[in-house]
Amino acid sequence: MIPLSWYLILSAALFCIGLFGVLSRKNAVAILIGIELMLNAVNVNLVAFWRYITPQAITGQAFAVLVFAVAAAEVAVGLALIISIYRRRNTVVADEIDMLKF
């Protein structure tokens, strides 16, 4: 087996890429994609820990499935919000949605 750390590094790298995407992309949908990436990185992390630490318990898998479900739901809500904002502001550029500015 390849060492656990490889998976963790992968997961961390994916997470950081996703974080980078969230922080630096202009388009709101791209930010969502970044969030998805972060969630998937978390999933990888979870499954890696499950497979290498407690492979017999099914808790790890269940957790990963739950995360998927939540990610899906969250994307749905997020896209709904973006569509709603687009209808008002006619833009999906995150920097232009600054209605909470002072």
Add this chain to the structure above:
Amino acid sequence: MTTELITWLIPVPPILAFFLIVLFTNRLKAVSHTLAIIAAFLAWLGSMIVVIRAIQIPHLGEHPISASIPWLATGSTSFDIGIYVDPLTVATLFFVAWTVLMIFIYSVGYHNFGQPKGDHDLPGLPPHGATETDAHGHSHKVISIEPMYSRFFAFIALFAFGMYLLVTTDNLLTLFVGWEIMGLCSYLLIGFWYAKPSARAAMVKAFMTTRVGDVFLLLGIAYLYSATGTLSYQAIFKDPVVLNNLATTPTGFLGLSAAGLIGILIFIGTVGKSAQWPLHVWLPDAMEGPTPVSAMIHAATMVSAGIYLILRSYPLLSAGAEHGMLSAPMIAMSLIGAFTALFAATIAVAQNDIKRVLAYSTISQLGYMIAALGIGAFVAATFHLVTHAFFKALLFLGSGSVIHGMEHGVLHTDNHIDPQDMYNMGGLRKKMPITFWTFLIGGLALAGFPLVTAGFWSKDEILAEAWGNGYWIVFLVLALAALLTAFYTMRQISLTFLGKPRSAAAEHAKETPWTMTLPLVMLAVFAVSIGWIGIPEKFLLIGGLIPNWFHEFVGGTLLEHPEVLPFSIVPLLASVVVSLGGLLLGWLAYRRITAGEKDPLEAPLGSVYTVIKNKYYFDELYDRVFVRPSYWFAETFTYMIIDRKIIDGFLHWIAKISGILGNFFRNYIDKPIVNGFGDFVGEGTKRLGRTFRFIQTGKIQQYMIAALVSLAAFSVLFYYLLVTAR
């Protein structure tokens, strides 16, 4: 009603009348004078009842009617207020009641009730006449009603209250209260016509001069109170132990005993109030007031109050006097009294104003009374007080009647002369007969015409006492004064009533209405008859026919009944000679004076005449020595220098300092510190907000960055704090 209750109530109607008139009936002339006269009548009625009842009580002097109630509490003791009826009170009440009532009735006519309102009469000035047009279209001027009619009655009612209070009370404090009330009323009434500058000056002069006397009187009363702890007559004047104590306590002041010093202080009060030398200057000027005022205040009652005081205090004044020796106050009284009697008589001889002659005559007669008391003739002094009140009131009212008649003449003929100057009169006996006869009776009483006038009996008694006790100088001085009195009285009568009228106004003088002549007649009856109650028992021929009731009655007031002197022909002869002689001389010199003629005394007396006409220049002296320095002191020193520069200056300085302090606090503490702090808090918060609100960009990616950075920082922090520290 018990005699006590009636005595309590005697002063009440006049004060009620005063308040009612002042508060309610000032505009209603008839109601005001009715109220005042009813009040005077009730007081008269009360006084007469008290007199009649008191006369019937034997030994009233030893057991006077008295009652008192506590009034002002002073710690464990109190000042009481009460009534006291002894023979002296009875005698005084009698003449006060009669003269006051007569004068109140007289005032109705004097102030021309029933006459029309004047053409241009203003309150504050005497009435100047109204033009009346009769049925034929003839208009002539008639005398007009006094504009301040009710005010006069209010004031004389208040005055009557003061006098009755003084007479009926049983202690020196209430006496002083009545004394001061009368002083106030005298001030108000002398300056009744307040718009006249001469009246204003006279009212102030009267008040100030009597005030000098009053201060000493108050000192005496205070000293007496501190020495004996009481001011009640019963406790002081009827207690030989107290009197002896006071007479033997030395004061260290001029070698006087306590009784002597108090006596002299009390006497000075009388010198002021009864216008003796040197405080005589106010009485002649007081003639500026209306004549009823002069009659009441300055003849019958107020100046008599001064004599009443020393009669009342006689036991104190004479304490320490043994037979033949006089106590210090008595020496002072005999000197000043006799001197004033002669002094004023000499001035009266050269006066031309009818009222001035009577004013100086009053001063002179009061001097008689004081001299009599000074030599120990208590009963004689009381007797003269009673008779003098009647005939002097009569003379003053008579002079008022004359002036009234003259004023009628002045208005009728438009002959604007001084209606009071005797040299403008003459021949008035034909025009004003009732006034003439009553004035003649009064004048003869004043001059002491033998047997049929009251003045004779009282004056003769004083002279007899002086002679009988060996006071030759006093006797001589008083006899000389009597001669001058008779002389100037006859001078006055001759100039006014005899001869031919010397001016158009006198030609057209008219008799005055009944409200004025009735009191004259009543007083004339008394002026004749009142003397007969005191005919000495040992008098030539007729003595003993009627007992000397007055001597018996009034003599009981003193602790020791005064002894009756043996009869001596010398004072009687002297009395008759000076009286008849003076009257004859006056008649001879003045019966045929024509208009424009000079006074017959002017030529022979020369510069002496000028001196006495100018009243020995005492007014000028006092003006230089007292009045002008006082005005300077008040206006320049006290007002300009002390009040405005020093006191006000001090206050201005305090204000300036407060201003500076205030400005300092405002500009250097209030604004920068207090306001600054408040502003700082607010401004600081705003600045803080402005400084940091850039964080809130609204851009979620920036928020995320901020969150992550803080997360990282806090985790490092917590790692170092919690993990490595453990």
